[in-house]
Amino acid sequence: xxxxxxxxxxxxLCPSGLLPFRFGDKWAALIIRxxxxxxxxxxxxxxxxxxVTPKVLTRTLRSLERDGLxxxxxxxxxxxxxxxxxxPLGRSTLAPxxxxxxxxxxxxxxxxxxxxxxxSRTRRA
Numbered sequence: 001x002x003x004x005x006x007x008x009x010x011x012x013l014c015p016s017g018l019l020p021f022r023f024g025d026k027w028a029a030l031i032i033r034x035x036x037x038x039x040x041x042x043x044x045x046x047x048x049x050x051x052v053t054p055k056v057l058t059r060t061l062r063s064l065e066r067d068g069l070x071x072x073x074x075x076x077x078x079x080x081x082x083x084x085x086x087x088p089l090g091r092s093t094l095a096p097x098x099x100x101x102x103x104x105x106x107x108x109x110x111x112x113x114x115x116x117x118x119x120s121r122t123r124r125a
Contacts, residue, residue, distance in 0.1 A: 027052050027060045029097055032086065035070065036094060039085035069093060 027049065034045050042057070049057060061084055064070040069090035075081050086094075104111070 025060070027056065028064060029100070031057075031060060031064060031084075032069065032090060032093055032097060035084060035086045035090070039073070039083040041081055041083055045084070064090070 030049060031045065034040060034048060042054075042061075045057065045061075046054070052060075061070060061072070065072055065084075068087055071085050071087050073083050073085065075083065
């Protein structure tokens with residue numbers, strides 16, 4: 001017999017709500033990887049993240065900044081610019097992120113097969 005799920009399993013004090021990147025968030029982990037080697041300007045991030053709209057990229061950067069993972073620095077001068085960088089807290093996510101990437105690489109074929117099976121089943125339905 002299975003143990004019943006706790007009704008307050010995900011209450012407002014549950015740490016899972018504080019996860020800086022969620023499995024459904026397409027861009028946060030990718031942005032963190034882009035910032036791994038140092039600060040980047042928005043236009044630099046747009047190159048490898050060309051599939052994300054500027055609006056979504058801005059929203060995700062703000063969310064990462066809010067979570068304390070990314071810092072935003074505005075540089076004044078004749079050519080003002082803004083750079084984004086990982087904070088020490090953001091850097092601490094690199095190891096778990098690398099583990100998740102390694103897991104994905106290890107299970108790549110299984111994941112693709114599962115998706116293909118699911119897609120072919122749902123197309124017939």
